[in-house]
Amino acid sequence: xxxxxxxxxxxxxxxxxxxxxxxxxxxxxxxxxxxxxxxxxxxxxxxxxxxxxxxxxxxxxxxxxxxxxxxxxxxxxxxxxxxxxxxxxxxxxxxxxxxxxxxxxxxxxxxxxxxxxxxxxxxxxxxxxxxxxxxxxxxxxxxxxxxxxxxxxxxxxxxxxxxxxxxxxxxxxxxxxxxxxxxxxxxxxxxxxxxxxxxxxxxxxxxxxxxxxxxxxxxxxxxxxxxxxxxxxxxxxxxxxxxxxxxxxxxxxxxxxx
Amino acid sequence: xxxxxxxxxxxxxxxxxxxxxxxxxxxxxxxxxxxxxxxxxxxxxxxxxxxxxxxxxxxxxxxxxxxxxxxxxxxxxxxxxxxxxxxxxxxxxxxxxxxxxxxxxxxxxxxxxxxxxxxxxxxxxxxxxxxxxxxxxxxxxxxxxxxxxxxxxxxxxxxxxxxxxxxxxxxxxxxxxxxxxxxxxxxxxxxxxxxxxxxxxxxxxxxxxxxxxxxxxxxxxxxxxxxxxxxxxxxxxxxxxxxxxxxxxxxxxxxxxxxxxxxxxxxxxxxxxxxxxxxxxxxxxxxxxxxxxxxxxxxxxxxxxxxxxxxxxxxxxxxxxxxxxxxxxxxxxxxxxxxxxxxxxxxxxxxxxxxxxxxxxxxxxxxxxxxxxxxxxxxxxxxxxxxxxxxxxxxxxxxxxxxxxxxxxxxxxxxxxxxxxxxxxxxxxxxxxxxxxxxx
Numbered sequence: 001x002x003x004x005x006x007x008x009x010x011x012x013x014x015x016x017x018x019x020x021x022x023x024x025x026x027x028x029x030x031x032x033x034x035x036x037x038x039x040x041x042x043x044x045x046x047x048x049x050x051x052x053x054x055x056x057x058x059x060x061x062x063x064x065x066x067x068x069x070x071x072x073x074x075x076x077x078x079x080x081x082x083x084x085x086x087x088x089x090x091x092x093x094x095x096x097x098x099x100x101x102x103x104x105x106x107x108x109x110x111x112x113x114x115x116x117x118x119x120x121x122x123x124x125x126x127x128x129x130x131x132x133x134x135x136x137x138x139x140x141x142x143x144x145x146x147x148x149x150x151x152x153x154x155x156x157x158x159x160x161x162x163x164x165x166x167x168x169x170x171x172x173x174x175x176x177x178x179x180x181x182x183x184x185x186x187x188x189x190x191x192x193x194x195x196x197x198x199x200x201x202x203x204x205x206x207x208x209x210x211x212x213x214x215x216x217x218x219x220x221x222x223x224x225x226x227x228x229x230x231x232x233x234x235x236x237x238x239x240x241x242x243x244x245x246x247x248x249x250x251x252x253x254x255x256x257x258x
Numbered sequence: 259x260x261x262x263x264x265x266x267x268x269x270x271x272x273x274x275x276x277x278x279x280x281x282x283x284x285x286x287x288x289x290x291x292x293x294x295x296x297x298x299x300x301x302x303x304x305x306x307x308x309x310x311x312x313x314x315x316x317x318x319x320x321x322x323x324x325x326x327x328x329x330x331x332x333x334x335x336x337x338x339x340x341x342x343x344x345x346x347x348x349x350x351x352x353x354x355x356x357x358x359x360x361x362x363x364x365x366x367x368x369x370x371x372x373x374x375x376x377x378x379x380x381x382x383x384x385x386x387x388x389x390x391x392x393x394x395x396x397x398x399x400x401x402x403x404x405x406x407x408x409x410x411x412x413x414x415x416x417x418x419x420x421x422x423x424x425x426x427x428x429x430x431x432x433x434x435x436x437x438x439x440x441x442x443x444x445x446x447x448x449x450x451x452x453x454x455x456x457x458x459x460x461x462x463x464x465x466x467x468x469x470x471x472x473x474x475x476x477x478x479x480x481x482x483x484x485x486x487x488x489x490x491x492x493x494x495x496x497x498x499x500x501x502x503x504x505x506x507x508x509x510x511x512x513x514x515x516x517x518x519x520x521x522x523x524x525x526x527x528x529x530x531x532x533x534x535x536x537x538x539x540x541x542x543x544x545x546x547x548x549x550x551x552x553x554x555x556x557x558x559x560x561x562x563x564x565x566x567x568x569x570x571x572x573x574x575x576x577x578x579x580x581x582x583x584x585x586x587x588x589x590x591x592x593x594x595x596x597x598x599x600x601x602x603x604x605x606x607x608x609x610x611x612x613x614x615x616x617x618x619x620x621x622x623x624x625x626x627x628x629x630x631x632x633x634x635x636x637x638x639x640x641x642x643x644x645x646x647x648x649x650x651x652x653x654x655x656x657x658x659x660x661x662x663x664x665x666x667x668x669x670x671x672x673x674x675x676x677x678x679x680x681x682x683x684x685x686x687x688x689x690x691x692x693x694x695x696x697x698x
Binding site: 021024027035078 | 313389573575587610626
């Protein structure tokens with residue numbers, strides 16, 4: 001591209017920049033700006049003010065106690081009162097003022113904090129592609145869609161999927177047998193160790209049957225026992241749903257074809 | 259140390275020794291207890307402050323449920339949780355580690371940092387028998403001479419600053435031995451980096467103080483604080499601005515914190531303490547946070563007037579002809595509070611710096627240390643010496659030294675830094691255009 005001008009965002013390497021001092025100051029300005037905008041909103045100003053006023057009262061009592069204890073304090077008692085009572089009282093009144101100002105001002109005080117009290121209150125929104133707990137999808141007859149092809153357990157980088165394959169039961173009669181279809185496998189055991197899972201989502205990508213999914217929008221729960229983190233087939237299917245995906249190229253009713 | 263001989267001789271012969279020993283213990287409590295408390299509070303402050311700087315609210319998990327309400331105490335309970343965790347965590351020692359060095363390293367990292375507080379004055383002299391009187395500075399000095407005053411400094415040594423450097427220099431053994439004894443390549447790299455970095459910045463650290471020490475004419479920390487006194491124009495940060503900035507930078511490098519944390523280098527080598535777990539690891543970090551306190555205390559003593567408060571004389575606040583007389587005990591308490599307040603403020607600043615800057619690369623670090631800060635600190639020593647010579651030979655008032663020092667700083671800025679700033683983006687853009695033409 002002839003004549004293209006690239007805008008440089010890196011600062012010039014002048015001595016001022018290389019000495020770090022001015023640039024550090026600029027950086028501190030930004031970060032401390034955030035600090036002083038966020039911090040006051042989390043300080044219980046009224047409580048701080050009350051504590052400071054109590055401390056001031058204690059300080060005044062201490063000053064009088066000192067005076068009576070010494071019995072010979074001729075000068076300097078004013079200074080003692082100012083230091084022990086006046087300074088904490090002044091700070092306390094300032095804190096009370098700040099608290100009242102923050103409480104009664106027309107517009108709420110500005111802060112950069114956007115808080116979601118997340119583990120205490122469940123998140124109200126998960127993005128559509130959020131990878132939550134695994135689930136196994138159903139066929140229209142309620143059986144599991146998984147055909148034990150081992151793709152997911154092979155691709156799993158954490159090696160957390162354990163599948164034991166079994167043969168599907170024979171159909172009731174020969175006439176109902178669909179050649180090439182009923183000779184399929186199903187998982188006798190399908191276990192996922194959620195403690196080992198790294199939540200990469202590769203198993204979902206690998207599955208050719210839309211059997212395993214991570215779109216349950218359920219955050220992995222914390223259990224007391226390690227065994228509880230190993231989800232078996234039935235538990236995975238509880239969250240499951242009937243898949244609308246086309247399996248075998250015949251559409252949802254492919255099993256009843258004759 | 260005649261004082262130590264005195265103490266132990268006193269224990270053997272008479273009751274006076276016991277009093278002296280008790281006084282030493284009280285001093286140790288007054289000085290070391292706040293240090294340990296501050297260390298614990300700093301671990302909380304680091305998280306809390308960092309979170310506010312990054313639009314978060316920090317630790318909220320550790321709590322005590324009282325009547326159905328979760329009390330978190332602003333995250334302070336995390337201190338307890340941390341302590342419990344460290345103590346009860348499994349202590350793993352690598353089977354091929356050098357057991358002796360592995361055992362010694364955390365102690366060597368922590369102990370020197372505690373020892374240096376011996377010479378730091380947290381206050382002046384407390385004339386306890388006249389605690390309720392308004393005393394002038396001369397009276398306090400007289401009581402101190404007759405032994406009728408309690409020194410708020412564990413040990414008054416004429417070589418105080420040298421003691422500090424000697425012991426803080428030992429800190430390098432903790433890091434490098436931890437790396438050497440762990441039998442782990444990453445830890446070894448971390449230990450070597452720590453050794454190289456701390457030795458390099460030790461030089462600058464020492465030289466930056468030399469300028470200030472030339473002015474103060476003493477190595478004894480309390481004398482240094484008293485030289486600066488209640489007059490803010492005599493404080494180290496005003497009479498030695500370049501020295502103060504360089505000292506803070508070098509001290510942060512000594513404490514191995516970001517932007518100088520290449521010995522730890524979490525994202526690349528994890529660091530010299532890689533193989534440590536449980537309380538041994540905790541001791542390394544106790545050492546790190548104590549170093550935070552130590553840097554604050556050093557900086558406060560040498561550059562921020564120590565325990566002195568602006569306008570606060572020995573007999574109370576004085577401004578012009580106004581005088582707010584204060585009893586001796588109030589003055590001493592305010593001064594002690596002021597000292598620890600300065601230390602906390604400097605801790606705030608250090609934490610802010612840590613959470614603002616990225617980590618330096620190794621070559622940047624060495625370049626900054628050896629061809630950046632070292633020559634500037636040497637120049638600072640020379641300029642200070644010349645100015646001091648002029649001031650003393652013409653008998654000028656040292657109270658006006660700040661004007662000269664600010665002029666020198668301005669001159670350095672105008673001659674060295676400002677010309678570089680006239681360079682604009684255009685050179686760089688032209689340079690870049692030339693490159694993009696050549697590339698197709």
